[in-house]
Amino acid sequence: MSKVLSVIIPIYNGEKYIKRCLNSVLEQTVINLIEIIIINDGSTDNTEAICIDYKNKYDNIIYSSIENKGVSNARNVGIHLSKTQYITFLDADDWIEKDMYEILLKRILKFDLDIVIGGYVKDYNSKIVNRFKKSKLTNYNRLEAQKNLLKNKIFGWEMCDKIYRKDILKEIAFDNDLIICEDLLFQWHLFKKVKRVGFIPIYKYHYCYNLDSATNGCFNKKYLSGIKVKIRIYKEAKLIDYELSKLALENYFDELGIVCINMMKHNYILLNRFKCYQKIVRKNIIKILKAKGISKKHKLGLCFLVLPYIFCKKIWSIRKYLCLKLV
The missing domain is CATH 3.90.550.10 (Spore Coat Polysaccharide Biosynthesis Protein SpsA; Chain A)
Structure with missing residues (x-):
């Protein structure tokens, strides 16, 4: 057969x-x-x-x-x-x-x-x-x-x-x-x-x-590719359907948070890139908070990134004592 x-x-x-x-x-x-x-x-x-x-x-x-x-x-x-x-x-x-x-x-x-x-x-x-x-x-x-x-x-x-x-x-x-x-x-x-x-x-x-x-190994620069993929999908989705573009944008915001938190988790800070991502989050924080497709835990992580980097670093170092789970 x-x-x-x-x-x-x-x-x-x-x-x-x-x-x-x-x-x-x-x-x-x-x-x-x-x-x-x-x-x-x-x-x-x-x-x-x-x-x-x-x-x-x-x-x-x-x-x-x-x-x-x-x-x-x-x-x-x-x-x-x-x-x-x-x-x-x-x-x-x-x-x-x-x-x-x-x-x-x-x-x-x-x-x-x-x-x-x-x-x-x-x-x-x-x-x-x-x-x-x-x-x-x-x-x-x-x-x-x-x-x-x-x-x-x-x-x-x-x-x-x-x-x-x-x-x-x-x-x-x-x-x-x-x-x-x-x-x-x-x-x-x-x-x-x-x-x-x-x-x-x-x-x-x-x-x-x-x-x-691969997804459980040490963080490195290649992991930033997820952001590029999701912004690419967002740009293409805008040409197809409004609701689809909203979903793609939420995915993009979510990925920004995941990447930044993982940079801190693995002590792999690309400072200029990190601060650039923070600016994007700050600019869009209202959209992020209203987004239905981003979980409460991930919204907390994104709100954390609104803070100046020096405060992010300090809070991250004592997160266990604050019982913070950001991703």
Whole structure:
């Protein structure tokens, strides 16, 4: 039987968890419709030996070893290697429940969707957390899907809990220079092309919390890219719809606060940049306080940034005694 779905798995030094990931795909109820594409992104541990062993055992596994250039490049390579009509992504330290792809494939085929979303949970080994609001099974048109993407409350902008029609991926590539918001930027480009997006609240993708992952590492200058991504989306959203532009602007303000607080958290202060962001927050503080899409905790963090930098620094140093949680 011909394959319908390509599961693209980028991996770098994943010897500890790749077996769990691969087994969760091989146990899928529609495994006969699936090709698995493993992209080894220059691993230096025992990852390659494990992946080759799986490739030799299963004829539906495609394996490619490339120079280490990051997850975005690895995903682009995987898209190029895919031979099926539909594509999905799976991070090598995560896993999926055995009927996830069957449920999503049935939906995308039945309604001829461009994207179908199943949702995810955060998996802390002993604790499963679902941060999303309860919602019902829905099909969205393009604008509805874009708004919900930016709201980030019913479903998120992560790549791996979704199945995509390959046709809409052809002219889009992941930005290899981004380590923050690369998923959001890619999804934004996709959602500008779609006609219909389906959502099924099954939450069968397990995003496993990993202290060594890119988003949990030390802060550096590359993390400022999230601000550039969100201001770019805001400028494009203004040309599409007023409400969409408001959501994009709220995302931009939120990112300013997150970046500034993380600079302080990791003691990585780019002072001129920090003060520039503070000016933007001060200028827009009324909009920020009125914004429905910014949480109370994040509004507190943004209000904190209105203060002169010297006071921010002092308050940050004693925040534990003040019981302040700013992000």
